Amino acid sequence: MQESGAAGGGTRELVSPHDWRARIESRLANTRPRHAMEDWLTPGLSLQESRAMNAYFPTAPIPAAVLVPLIEREDELTVLLTQRASQLKNHAGQISFPGGRIEPKDAGPSEAALREAHEEIGLEARFISVVGYLADHILLTGFRVTPVVGFVRPGFELLLARGEVQDTFEVPLSHVFEPANHLARRRRFGEMPGELQVWDIEYDGHIIWGATAGMLLNLYRLCVTEDVATIRDLAGLRDE
Numbered sequence: 001m002q003e004s005g006a007a008g009g010g011t012r013e014l015v016s017p018h019d020w021r022a023r024i025e026s027r028l029a030n031t032r033p034r035h036a037m038e039d040w041l042t043p044g045l046s047l048q049e050s051r052a053m054n055a056y057f058p059t060a061p062i063p064a065a066v067l068v069p070l071i072e073r074e075d076e077l078t079v080l081l082t083q084r085a086s087q088l089k090n091h092a093g094q095i096s097f098p099g100g101r102i103e104p105k106d107a108g109p110s111e112a113a114l115r116e117a118h119e120e121i122g123l124e125a126r127f128i129s130v131v132g133y134l135a136d137h138i139l140l141t142g143f144r145v146t147p148v149v150g151f152v153r154p155g156f157e158l159l160l161a162r163g164e165v166q167d168t169f170e171v172p173l174s175h176v177f178e179p180a181n182h183l184a185r186r187r188r189f190g191e192m193p194g195e196l197q198v199w200d201i202e203y204d205g206h207i208i209w210g211a212t213a214g215m216l217l218n219l220y221r222l223c224v225t226e227d228v229a230t231i232r233d234l235a236g237l238r239d240e
Helices: 017-028 047-051 109-121 210-224 228-234
Strands: 002-004 011-013 062-072 077-084 099-101 128-133 137-139 143-152 165-172 182-187 196-203 206-208
Touching (some): 017 143, 017 210, 062 210, 137 210, 210 228
Parallel strands (some): 062 143
Antiparallel strands (some): 077 165, 128 143
């Protein structure tokens, strides 16, 4: 199976959907958070494209972390997403991963992501196995976000914090990783001149866009590429 697509760029051999778990594990094994400014990614963009935007990055972004929860359903992996409450100050109503600011009490991004997932949707850490990290993503709204990727064992029960989360839903990872589902859009970012091409993902009436779509597409690119430099750019730091 081959992919020649919008978000991927070029032609690559795709991995069988049943092998995504193994591919994610191999790409993120032994990674740790990557915080240096020269390594920040703009969601959905390559490192080279992101570096071209660094003049517009916030000067003192707030450290944050999100959990990218991949649920191990019987037939395939799914991605658990939240719809944020409409009254929130930041990103109201958007489709998001559970997550938030890294607090002083948190030992690091992983602990923050697990804590936020429990506080926001009641997902208990005992069901989650953290596999590794994507490189930090910078949001022009003022946050530097570390995506923490984890496999989630079924059997959990969710309890939503209604002041923060309106709803949750699952998307098959095979749908997220299908290039035909990556819809090109052009949007403005902050004070940047002109527009950039970005990608949305639609599923069952939901539009996944912005930082969430960008992080999912960077996870996809990490899984399908064989280029060593691209793997290094997209994943967290790895001890050689």
